[in-house]
Amino acid sequence: MTGSTPVLLPRPRLLDRLGTNESRVVVLSAPSGSGKTSLVRSWVDQQESLQVVWVTLDTDHVGRTNLWQAVVTNAGRLGVLPTADAADLVADLERATDLPALVATALASRPRLVLVLDAYERLRDATAAVDDDVQRLVRAHPDLTVVITTRTTTGLAHPGRTLRGDVELLTATDLAFTEEETAALLATHGAPGTTRHAADLHRATGGFPLAVRAGMISLARASDGVPDWPSLVADDLRGQLTDAATRAFVLATSVPPYFDVELAIELTGSPEAKAVIAELEWNGLGRWIPFAPGRQVFQYVESLRTAMRADVEQLPAGRRARLALQTVGWLHRNGNFEAAFEVAVDARQYDIAGRVYAALVASNPDTITTGRFDRQLASVPRRALTQYPALALGRGLACHRNPALHGAAVEFFRIPAAWTTPRSPDMTPGEILTCHTAKAASLRILGRFDEAGRAAHQALAYFATIPDGEQLHVTDLGATTLRHLAYSLFQDGQIDAARATTMQAITLSTHAESLNHTAVYAVGFNALDGRTAEARAALDHIDPGAWRPGQTETYPNALGRIGRAALLVDDFDLAASISEYDGCAFATASEFWPFVTWTLMHAHLGLGQATTEAHRVEAALARTPAPPGMADSLGSAAVRGTLAILWLAAGNRTKAGPLLRLRTRYPGQLAPAVLLSRLLAGEATEVVAALPDVETLAGHTGRSTAAVLALGAAAALRVDRPDTAIALLDRMVALVGPGGARLHLMYLPGEDLAALRALAADRNNTALIDYLAAPVPHVVTAVAAPPALTAQERTVIAAFARHPTRAATAAALHISENTVKTHLRRIYRKLGVNSRDAVIQKAIELDLLGPPRAP
Incomplete structure (x- = not known):
């Protein structure tokens, strides 16, 4: 290791404790300025026979996976691992469930190895998990020593471990000079x-x-x-600086979290930067830490940097901007995008921060689905967000991930929704593509689905103008972008365009995880459209091992879960369809709510729970605010059309009526319910006559068209037109495929389904026989509705449900018991029941316990 300087004072009493004890884990726990890092550095410099991997945590709240990725990355930089192996390990760690085992295996062939974890306190919430990882790592690698420096305590230094000699602990008392x-x-x-x-x-x-x-x-x-x-x-620690020139040097170089001589010269203009740094190190104000093979960077003690950064705030705005720009540029060139973004935000250089955030998304498309940068985004003032849409997008997404902040997210999404053209002429294609995507996604989340569809087409048109060479630089960003654009198109009823865009995104997914994120869109879109064969084929392209732990139950896999749930309903495996959402938070609080609900409604319909499910969904739609995604969209219309089906199956045409008359840009989703209502009313001739117009309504999916054809065939057979019925059924099977979508067969009254099966058998139509032979639950009846109850009869039913006896009911209504008995006799006859429990159950099914209607 290079770049070290002589130690101020040899401290053999401490060096011996680092190097000669039997403990495999050494913890230096003391405040900043105690000389922890300097001591470890001097010890490492004396160990010529050791291989050392040094990792300094330079940001707070470092995640567990991020820590071990930094370990293998630095192992590659320092030559302990081949660079290519280290790069592969970084990707593998994203998906691994046993992180220490993977790291131990990678380092197994490296004997006499020391891992230094400097500034361990920055783990914060991840400390306990990493403590466990370290213990497992040293057990798995018998020739490894782990040295930890931390300003706080750690569970590794528990008295039980130190007393057993498993861990050597050096505290501030030990490190203090005698x-x-x-x-x-x-x-x-x-x-x-x-x-x-x-x-x-x-x-x-x-x-x-x-x-x-x-x-x-x-x-x-x-x-x-x-x-x-x-x-x-x-x-104040400022007083420890030797002169004004040195203080000015430290002031400028305290902007980055660490720096090399080149950046120091750029920030300060001092050709003597190397000598100044040496003097600062001699005075204990900083230390050199490993960064790459043969290369180190200098890092101030945190207390000094904190003090000096307060002074940076007093510099003229132009000077602060230049220092931030130089720092961000250096960090960006060296691959530390996270630190670059933090510096830009802290310096209030929001133009720079906006562009760095776009670069972050370009380098790691999953940035937008995590909360990793929420703290920095929350510090950006609102006036700045209005100027930089990329930051407004990030802030809106941060709020949107928290159901309690959905309302606050609206104002942030309105900013990118209003974006029109690039603000800067030198924006990269990736940055511009991010702005286009932000606009389409924001409009969609705001419920402006038709505008979101148009914005998606504008984004796709721009993407097509990016030269092939430039597209290579936005591959995974492009896949992320196209997924968002595809969902905007799908919710606007542009099904074929959404599917085509998803296929284009798949070709841009260069990593297994990115491919999974995209393939689930193909699963969901195809399943919802009724293309079950294509949906199952897309499922085969998903690599279960490429998901991060727990990710299959989260937002990135929502359309995969929805697609599988729809396929299970097609197989009439209804309980399994419902359980598909077990443990999935997105099922109740994401923009995928309409399609989750659509599958659940059909599963409960098949289980004979139409009334209960209809009440549940009706209550959800009545809440303020409404569930996400329920502005006028394809999904919203599908939910309301299926709710009408549920009410019709429950025999409550009164509840279904307003839903059938709903004004929407996607009336095709209401068409099956409209035809079923007319079929149940005995209007079979009118159903057949309406078919040509109904089929051409806007907003149809393959499923809704197939449902219309099935209901039309049932109507045709009722009016003795078997040839028309068989032709409509043939078209239905051709549309969805012989083994394709069939949940819509539940819409058919049992008598009609039986008649269609008999027709298929009579015509010896094997394809139809097989298709109609599915175990379809009989959930819709073609019997006439019970006679209408009078307002007084409904009042009696409501009181009867609340009071245990006829006498109590009569007293509550201020009428005689004989009058109640007369009303109940008529009610029993109308509802076709013969007991108190039966009349109450029937009243619940028919929603008769609410306020009475006028006679």
Whole structure:
């Protein structure tokens, strides 16, 4: 390892504890400025026979997977692993469930290996999980030592482990200079004559290394050799800088989380940057940390950087912008997009931040589905969001992921929804594509589905103009973009365009995980359209091993779950269809709600639960705000059309009526319910006559068209037109395929389905016989509706349901018991029941317990 400088003071008592003990895990737990990293660095520099992987965590809330990815990445940079192997491991870790086992296997052939995890406290919530990983790692790799530096405590240093000797713990007390070490430090590196102050210096500083070194500087400057120790210890860390030039140097270079000599020169304009850095290190104000083979970067102690960043805020705006731009550019060139984004936001350079966020999405399309940058996005003021749509998109998505903040998300999505043209002439194709996608997605989430469809076409038109060479740079971003555009098209009823766009996205998915994310769109779209063969083929393209742990129950797999649920209903495996959503949060709180609900409604219909399910969905639609995705769209119309089917199956045509008259841009989704209503009313001739117009309504899917053809065939057979019926059935099977979608057969009254089966057998039509032979539940009856009840009879039923006896009912209504008995006799006859329980159950099914209608 290169780039080190001589240690200020040899500390054998501590170096021995790092290198000669039997513990496989060493933890240095002490405040910033205690010399933890410097001590480990000096020890590592003396270990010529060891291979060292050094990882410094330079941002807060580092995730568990991100940590181990950094370990293998740095192992590649430092030559411990081949670069290609390290790159493959980074991808494998995204999907792995046993992270330490994977890392141990990769490092198994590397003997006498040391892993240094510096600034371990930055793990925050992931600390406990990584503690367990470290223990498993050292058990799996018998020749590995893990050294951890942290400002906080860690479960690894639990007294039980330290007492057993499993973990060696060095605390602030251990790291503090003794009085003898303080004297030795002054004698070796202090100004002449300062050794006599060793006891006072040690007493005032408690041996805290950073304060001791600052005290040495103060002693050298003190004219009388007797500094004001309390003031020294309490003084701001800025006072430890030697002169104005050094302070200006630290001010500029505190903007990045770390830097090399090249960036230091760029930020400060100082050709002496290397010497200044050496002096800063000598004074304990920072340290060199490994970055790549033969290359290190310098990092200030956190307390100093924090103090100086406060001063950066006082610089002129132009100066701050230049420093941020230079820092972001350097971080971007070195692949640290996350830190680049954080620096840009902290510096309030929102133009830069907007472009970096687009670069983040381009480098990792899944950024938009995680909360990794929510904290930074939340700090961007609203006035800036209106200027930079990429940031507004990110902020809107952050709110949208939290059901409690859906309302707040609206104002953020309105910003990209209004986007028209690139704000800057030098925006990259990826950035412009992100803006187009933000517009289409935002319009969709806002419920403006027709506008979202048009915006999707505009985005696709722009994508087609990107030269092939440029498209290579936006491959996975392109796949992410096209998925969002495809869903916008699908919800606008542009089914074929949505399917074509999804297929294009599949060709751009260069990684297995990205391919999974795209293939599920093909599963969902095809299944919802009734193309079951294509849906099952798309399922075969999904690699179960490419999902991250738990991801199959989350938003990225929503359309995969929806597609499988629809296919299970087609097989009339109704309980399995419902259980497809077990544990899936998106089922109740995402924009996929309409299609989740559509599948659940059909499953419950088949289970004979039409009334209960209709009440559940009706209640959900009545809530404020309405469920997501329920503005006028294909999915919204499908839900309301199926709700009408449920009410008709329950025998409640009154409830179905308003749904059948719904004004929508997608009337094709209501067509099956409209025809079923007329069929149940005995209007078979009218159904057959209406078929040509009904088939051409806007908003049809293959499923809704197939349902119309099936109902039309039943009507044709009722009016003794068997040739028309068989022709309509042949068209239906040709549309969906011999083994295709068939859940719509539940819409047929049992008598009609039996008649169609008999017709197929009489014509010896094998394809129809097989198709109609499915185990279709009989959930719709063709019997006439019960006679209408009077308003007084409905009042009696409602009271009867609330009171245990006829006498109690009579008293509540202020009428005689004989009058109640007379009303009940008529009610029993009309409803076809003969008991109290039966009349109440029938009243619930027919929704007769609400306020009475006028006679």
